[in-house]
Each structure stands twice: as structure tokens, then as C-alpha cells.
Amino acid sequence: MAQTEKKGGLLRKSSASKKPLKEKVVLMYDEIFMTEDPSKCNPRFWEELFLMKVNLEYLEGKLEALDGEELMKIKDNINCLFQHCIQALGEEHPIRVVNALQTLCALIRGVHQKNKSTSGFDIINMLVGFDKAELCMKNLMESLDSLLCAEGSESLKSLCLKLLLCLVTVTDNISQNTILEYVMINSIFEAILQILSSPLSRREHGYDAVVLLALLVNYRKYESVNPYIVKLSIVDDEATLNGMGLVIAQALSEYNRQYKDKEEEHQTGFFSALTNMVGSMFIADADEKISVQTNEAILLALYEAVHLNRNFITVLAQSHPEMGLMTTPTSPIPVTPVTPLGTTPPSSDVISSAELPLDADVQTSNLLITFLKYSSIVMQDTKDEHRLHSGKLCLIILTCIAEDQYANAFLHDDNMNFRVNLHRMPMRHRKKAADKNLPCRPLVCAVLDLMVEFIVTHMMKEFPMDLYVRCIQIVHKLLCYQKKCRVRLHYTWRELWSALINLLKFLMSNETVLLAKHNIFTLALMVVNLFNMFITYGDTFLPTPSSYDELYYEIIRMHQNFDNLYSMVLRLSTNAGQWKEPASKVTHALVNIRAIINHFNPKIESYAAVNHISQLSEDQVLEVVRSNYDTLTLKLQDGLDQYERYSEQHKEAAFFKELVRSISINVRKNLAFNTLSQELLLKEFSTIS
Numbered sequence: 001m002a003q004t005e006k007k008g009g010l011l012r013k014s015s016a017s018k019k020p021l022k023e024k025v026v027l028m029y030d031e032i033f034m035t036e037d038p039s040k041c042n043p044r045f046w047e048e049l050f051l052m053k054v055n056l057e058y059l060e061g062k063l064e065a066l067d068g069e070e071l072m073k074i075k076d077n078i079n080c081l082f083q084h085c086i087q088a089l090g091e092e093h094p095i096r097v098v099n100a101l102q103t104l105c106a107l108i109r110g111v112h113q114k115n116k117s118t119s120g121f122d123i124i125n126m127l128v129g130f131d132k133a134e135l136c137m138k139n140l141m142e143s144l145d146s147l148l149c150a151e152g153s154e155s156l157k158s159l160c161l162k163l164l165l166c167l168v169t170v171t172d173n174i175s176q177n178t179i180l181e182y183v184m185i186n187s188i189f190e191a192i193l194q195i196l197s198s199p200l201s202r203r204e205h206g207y208d209a210v211v212l213l214a215l216l217v218n219y220r221k222y223e224s225v226n227p228y229i230v231k232l233s234i235v236d237d238e239a240t241l242n243g244m245g246l247v248i249a250q251a252l253s254e255y256n257r258q259y260k261d262k263e264e265e266h267q268t269g270f271f272s273a274l275t276n277m278v279g280s281m282f283i284a285d286a287d288e289k290i291s292v293q294t295n296e297a298i299l300l301a302l303y304e305a306v307h308l309n310r311n312f313i314t315v316l317a318q319s320h321p322e323m324g325l326m327t328t329p330t331s332p333i334p335v336t337p338v339t340p341l342g343t344t345p346p347s348s349d350v351i352s353s354a355e356l357p358l359d360a361d362v363q364t365s366n367l368l369i370t371f372l373k374y375s376s377i378v379m380q381d382t383k384d385e386h387r388l389h390s391g392k393l394c395l396i397i398l399t400c401i402a403e404d405q406y407a408n409a410f411l412h413d414d415n416m417n418f419r420v421n422l423h424r425m426p427m428r429h430r431k432k433a434a435d436k437n438l439p440c441r442p443l444v445c446a447v448l449d450l451m452v453e454f455i456v457t458h459m460m461k462e463f464p465m466d467l468y469v470r471c472i473q474i475v476h477k478l479l480c481y482q483k484k485c486r487v488r489l490h491y492t493w494r495e496l497w498s499a500l501i502n503l504l505k506f507l508m509s510n511e512t513v514l515l516a517k518h519n520i521f522t523l524a525l526m527v528v529n530l531f532n533m534f535i536t537y538g539d540t541f542l543p544t545p546s547s548y549d550e551l552y553y554e555i556i557r558m559h560q561n562f563d564n565l566y567s568m569v570l571r572l573s574t575n576a577g578q579w580k581e582p583a584s585k586v587t588h589a590l591v592n593i594r595a596i597i598n599h600f601n602p603k604i605e606s607y608a609a610v611n612h613i614s615q616l617s618e619d620q621v622l623e624v625v626r627s628n629y630d631t632l633t634l635k636l637q638d639g640l641d642q643y644e645r646y647s648e649q650h651k652e653a654a655f656f657k658e659l660v661r662s663i664s665i666n667v668r669k670n671l672a673f674n675t676l677s678q679e680l681l682l683k684e685f686s687t688i689s
Helices: 024-032 045-049 056-065 068-073 075-088 094-115 123-127 130-149 154-169 180-185 189-197 199-217 227-234 238-267 270-278 283-288 296-308 310-316 348-354 367-378 385-403 405-411 443-457 465-485 493-509 511-515 520-541 545-557 559-573 580-589 591-610 618-626 653-669 678-684
Strands: 004-007 010-013
Touching: 024 045, 024 056, 024 075, 045 075, 056 094, 068 075, 075 094, 075 123, 075 130, 094 123, 094 154, 123 130, 130 154, 130 180, 130 189, 154 180, 154 199, 154 653, 189 199, 189 227, 189 238, 199 227, 199 238, 199 296, 199 653, 227 296, 238 296, 238 310, 238 367, 296 310, 296 367, 296 385, 296 653, 310 367, 310 405, 367 385, 367 443, 385 405, 385 443, 385 465, 385 653, 405 443, 405 465, 443 465, 443 493, 465 520, 493 511, 493 520, 493 545, 493 559, 511 520, 520 545, 520 559, 520 580, 520 591, 545 559, 545 591, 545 618, 559 580, 559 591, 591 618
Parallel strands: none
Antiparallel strands: 004 010
């Protein structure tokens, strides 16, 4: 018996002895693409259409094949199809609702494809007609809202969210998508919150709901009052906020797990054996192959929650079991294609495991720890554009956290100690740290570790100046809080001081190359002022008096770097070039550091001469420092503990516009409307009559 094959809406026998036959639904689509009203000859046309399995590919292809003029000729039929789709959403039979949802997706995408050409017709007029647009879109949004809030089929809810994501992302720049005006007027915000607050709905649809919300918040956010921004900023329901936090934590945790798996697989492979044989000369190249696609969409959602909603800050510290350590149920994981930018949601079974009760034997974690681990991975390699954007967004989120009083309170809380295993970039001159040796410390230590790690590992020709500036600003903001609240943090401050001095050394060594692209004096001034902060206020927040002594020891030990910096900025500030003013600011900022060096160096040399010692030990230098504080004169510098607060609209608007554009393109590219087979749907909706 000849096998029947199906392609592009055609049914044909493999023998090809007969003329190809079209599916009934394809014949009905063809009738819609005629100028006549299809219901004239068949009054039950629309009723029958929504009982047929949708052929998305054929319908979209047919729309795309028409030019603007041809499409305008069948505008009435397109309007009619759109309106009947909306009517079908209110039907009792779920199969009709599913087919209507899928048809709407195909219509919106197909018509929008035509809108990219020079035909110039208006998308809303083409889909629904100007005269009926307001009422039709109101009915559509109300139907979607009802379906999302009902206790019915999860498959229907999934398709509703996909339709909404389709609506939002049909244009690259979502702010140019006029259809979204109706999504603003007829809000589905409460429906999204309901999904996030319910454990069952959240497991099934949380990812799509969070990404949808993040995109809606970014619609014309600088030009008009966006109701989703207003509503998100005042949400105070604990279950909803925690639900949103769990979805974000799971998506980031999934990324961390994938990276760790690839890293382990990489280390046990042939290349690892080769590097063990010939040493570590290839280690950087080997690591470059460990690549997991970043997830800007979920990171944007985290940013909007942290930036807009003060109540969400509490969610960052909400404890849950370490997701990577949890044993997951053995139920089959749905197979999803690997997609760019992590736009595919993580498997729902792992989310459910994250909501199990805490086990005393399991390492507890929270959203902030998961985010810090994620940041430590994406910030390793900033050469890739997506990772650079992700790294920048991570630092912006940390900036918002570092400015928040409540966030600082739990970051510095001695009673909230965690072991945070950050990923460290493989480097020739250092060994990989053993995970087991990590101490439990307040979370601010992990933030500082992340900043130190970034400073140490990104001194390269393609210098990420913007990221360095943000990094130093975060450290400064944390120090301002410690100074203000007199928090004495037990941290290895020497690692930070050493990293900052090496950064200054790098800026000086590459002065010519860097000055061609960047104003390096802005960064140098910030670094010098961090030292000034420690010198002026260190006695109020450094853990012990000996820590303050060690600061002086480090400045004296590395005095050559400060001397060289002074020579460089003095040279440029006395010339009448473009760097005169920024260089002179650094010259003035170095006054106390130079006073320390000039005061203690002669004392140390004198001590060495009197005691006939050619090279002093650290303890001997510290002894000289302690006994000569009283004769040291320092100048009081104003404004060291002041900073400019983060402002998105004035400084970051261009970055977010481009980021949202990138996310929109990727979400659209990876939307799958045919993931639900007709067989599964029929099984689920077996009550259809």
C-alpha cells in the first residue's frame, strides 16, 4: 500500500500517479484569500474552520506571498477571520479555542511580515479595521485574560501566553508596535501575577509570564506612562514576588548547571589530558570552548523587579535549597530545542523541586547567590557581544542592589553567612581554588570577590572601560554603606588593594593605546579615591587596627606605582592638551597617598640603617608605621563618601533599547506554536462533542 505523505498542506500518494490533494483546511484558507466572502456559499464556514487542525506554515506562507496591493483586496476577509477568531475564544469547545489561538498567531505574524515592506498599510487596519479595532482588541484581551485566570486547561494558558509573546515581539523595536497600545489599555497584569503566585501555574508557565512582563514594562517606557511599570512598582504580595523570584532563580540556576556540566565534561576530555601533559599553556584556549548561551530575557526581568520594586529586594535573600544539589523527579523532561540567549524556559520539574521544604543537610541558597554565580560566569568573557551585554546588565543590577539600604543590611548581616562558589577564570599564574575550602561569610564578601575577580582578569587590549567603571562604583557604594553604618567587615581587603594597584599599573603601562579610546583618568581617579576612602575613614569600617596598618604597608610597598602615576598625571596636567583637566584631578587626589609615602619611606630607610638591615620584613615595616602615625599630616578631602545615584533614563536608555530589541528578536525566533500535537490536545479535550 502506498504511503501517504504530507507537505505544505498537500496530500499526495508516494507513487505520484494522481494529482495532489489539498487538506480541507488549506482549501478553506484558499477561499479566505479570494475576494468573495467565504460564508456566502457556506453559512457554516467559520464554524467548521475552527474544528480543523491549523496549518500554520501554509497560512503564514500564503500571507507572506501576497504583495501589499493583493493583501488590501482581501482585507475584509482578513478582518472577518480575525473577528471570528476572537469570537471562537469564547467557545465552550477547547479545540476551537486552541485553533483560534494558533490562527491568530499565524495572522499576526504573517501580516506583520508584509508590514516590513514598503506597502505602507497600517497593521491594525489590515487585521481588524480601524472602525472595529478598539472593540475587537478589547474583546481579545478580555478573552485572553479570562483563559489565563480560569482553572481550565494548562495547554490553553500556554497558547495564550505564546500569542501574547507573539503580539509583543512581532516588531524588533517593541515601542514601534502600535498593537501594544491595546495591551496597555486592557491590562493583563493581574493575570500574570496570578500565574506567578500559584505553584502549579508557575511551574507550567512562569518563565513565559516573566519574560512577557519584562517586555511589556519596556514598551515606550521613556515616552509615556506605562501602566505595567506603575503596577509592578507597587506589588507587595509576598507569594507573587517570591514566585517571580523562584522563576528567575530557576532559569539562572539552569544556566549555571549547564555551564558546570560543560566545564566538567571539558576537564575530563582529551584536551584536559593534553594540557596536563604539556603544562597550562593552552588553558585559556581550552576554556573558550566552554560556552552556554546567556539569558538576557530573564536577566532583564530580574533588573526590572530590582529596579522598580523595593519589596522585591527581600526576595533576593529568601532562602531555598541549592537547586543544583536537589534530586529531581524521574518524570521525563520535555525535549526543547537549544535556543540562543536562553529564550527556552527551563524544564518545569526542576522548578517544582526548588519549592520543596528545606532539608537540614542541603546547602541553602537564594536568588542573590544564584545571580552572583551566573554573573561570575558571563563576566569571564566580555569579547562576545551577548556576554558583554549580559555582563553590563549584571553590573547594573548589582549597582541597584549596592544603593539599596535594605539590600545592604542583609548583605552585611553577620547572621546570614553563605558559602558562595564563584566561577574563576583559568589563568596561568594561579591555581584553581578548591570549592571545599570556601568559608561561610556575609554575602557582601561574595560581591566584593566578584568585583576583585573582574578587576584582575580583564586587563587586556580590548579594555572594557565601561564595565570597570561600574565595578569600581559598586565597591565604592558598598564602602559608603560600611562607613555610614560603621560595619566592620572581616574581609581580605589586601586582595582588593592589590587588584586596584595592579589596575593602576596596567593603565600606566598601556597609556598610549588606552588614551586613544578612553579617558583613563576617570577610572584612575575613582581608584585613587577608593584608597582615599580607606585612608580617611578606614578606622571606622576596617575590622581591626592592624587592617589599617596593612593598608599603609601596601601603599608603601607599592609606592613605585603611585609615584609613576603621579609623574604621568603631572606631565599631562602641565600640558595644554585635552587631558589637562582630568589629569589634574588625579594629581590633587594623590595628595594623601603621596604624603604617606613621603612620610614613612625616610623613617623606614632610617630604621634599616640604624639596625643594619638590608631588607625589612613586613612586621618590621608595620612597627615603623605604628610608631610614626602621630607625626603624619593628612588633608581632609570632601565628598569621598558621596556618589551619584543610578539613573536609567538619563544614562542607560540607549543600552536598554538595544537590549530589548535583541531579546524581542530572539523570543520571536524561538516561539513554537505547534509544540502541542493535535493528538495530545484531543486526548486532553476528550470531552469535546
